[in-house]
Each structure stands twice: as C-alpha cells, then as structure tokens.
Amino acid sequence: MNKIDTSKINPDADFNEYINTLLKELKEDDEVYSLIKAQNMTVKEVKDNIAHLIEFKNDHNYCRNCPGLKKCNKKLPHFTTTIRFDKNINYLYTNTTACQKYMDKIRIDAMYEIYDANEEWKGVRLQDLDLSNVRRPVVKKFIEGLNKENFTDWIFVTGNRKCGKSIMLSAFATEFAIKKNKQISFVNSANMVKELSAIVFSDKEEFNNRMTSLSEIPLLILDGFGNEVVSEFTRDNIMFPLLSARSDLGLPTFFSSDLEFDDIKSLYSTGKANGAIRGKQLMSLIKGNIGEIYDITGISYKM
DSSP: OOOOOGGGOOHHHHHHHHHHHHHHHHHTOHHHHHHHHTTTOOHHHHHHTHHHHHHHHHHHHHHHTOOOGGGOOSSSTTEEEEEEEETTTTEEEEEEEEOHHHHHHHHHHHHEEEEOSOGGGTTOOGGGSOOOTTTHHHHHHHHHHHTSSSOOOEEEEEOSTTSSHHHHHHHHHHHHHHHHOOOEEEEEHHHHHHHHHHHTTTOHHHHHHHHHHHHHSSEEEEETTTOSOOOHHHIIIIIHHHHHHHHHHTOOEEEEESSOHHHHHHHTTOSSTTHHHHHHHHHHHHHHHHOSEEEOOOSOOOO
C-alpha cells in the first residue's frame, strides 16, 4: 500500500475554505442573513460563531417551512430559536421561545368550553381550506359578520356527508376565537341532546347550569343538527328554549346538517295535534335568524 504524502495537506487552508463555504451559505439565505446583520456582527465575528449561526439557520428554515404542529420533528418541538450577539465578550446567545402556531393553539384551546369534534380540526384556519366556489358565499357571510363590532349572525350549512361542513365551521370557530377572543362551544347535536336528556330529571341543577351555559356562550356551533333523537320533550324542553334564548340575546349560532331544511322541519313536527305548530315555530325561529341556507354539497372533502 502506498503511503499518503501528508506534506501537501494544509489543515488551516482546508478549514478556512470550509468556513468560507458556510459563510457563503449564510449570505445566500436573505432572510436569515438579514437577522444576522441586525446583530451588527463583523465578518470575523460571524466566522467565529459560524457553527451556532448555521444551526440557527437550519432551525429558522425548518420553522419557516413548518410541517404543522403534529408533524413537528425538531429536537425541541414547537419552539423556535432567536439570537442575540454580545460584542463585549464576542458571544452569540441563542434563546428558544414557543412558536406562534403553538401559542395560538394554546390560546384557541382555552377558548373552547366544549369541543365535541375531530381534534385534528381544532385550530384549522380559513387559509387551510379549499375555498371552492360552492363555499365562497358562506365564507363571505361569515367574514362580513366577523368584521362587525357586534357579531350576531346565525349560519346554517347543509350538504352531503363528508363535504367539509364540520371542518369549515371549525375554521370559523378558530377565526372567531382569534378575532373576538371569546368563548365557544362546538357541540355534536346528537350528543348534546342525549346528555341533557339523561340529567333533566336526575340532576335538575346540572341540567339548568348546562342549558344556561349553552344559551349564553358567545358562539355556539350545533354540528350534525337533525341527527339528534327528537321527541316532544327534547324539542320543547331543550332545543326550543336554547335557541330562543340565544336569539333573544343576539348571540351567533352556527348549524351544520346532512338534512334538507324541510326534512328537519318534518322531524321536529313530531307529537300530538300541535306538534306541527311547534315544529313550525322552532324552524321559523331558526329561519328568521339565518336568512339564507348554504348548501355546500360536493365531493368528499379532505384537509
């Protein structure tokens, strides 16, 4: 085996070339380099701290191309790095702080008194959705209401199963939480009626407390409206008092349903001779607040 001629190797030159390559890498990243220049570092100071700065660049770019909170694969998930250079001691401080998306999630989670839906939808924003033509009218209605000082609008969305009704209302809830900083209850209509029916006689105080909470929450979303078990009792003691109270208070209420509006009217016209009248009374209350019904029927929707 031939011996290697080490006399031609210049360790310092090779190392300096490597440092210059890393420096060039930093300079080619305009956003990161502007953050470094803001520290008023000289070229020598940058080179002295090149390892930490490259690590900062990699961290910054990972967050800039965020894969989402659930897919964050950093050593310290949901945290981002900032830098501060001290010229007096030629030292680069790196600090980690919770990223904005993570802080938004904490804030949004705190806004929900109830969230009875797919957890993956919580925190979804309007910009995350496919706002195709069929969805634009209801999105426009929501944004117009959101921009009012007092948001009192009711929104009713129908459509086939898995067309994105619930995801869209989750996005509405997120935007409401961020813009208005108020509490929300996102309830599954069937589960809500079932749970309230179970305690109406066994725990009257708890029933009244829950009804008051649902009646007064700043935003109520009834997901899957019409899928609940309907009887004279649930109509007259749960759904009508709840929606009547919210109407009187001028509080926004959103509905999603797989059923046509007239089918829900028939469903709620159950009971004795006055059942049709009571059903009509309930649906007139809803119709008077929602105005238009938004049908977003379409192909199966996925995030």
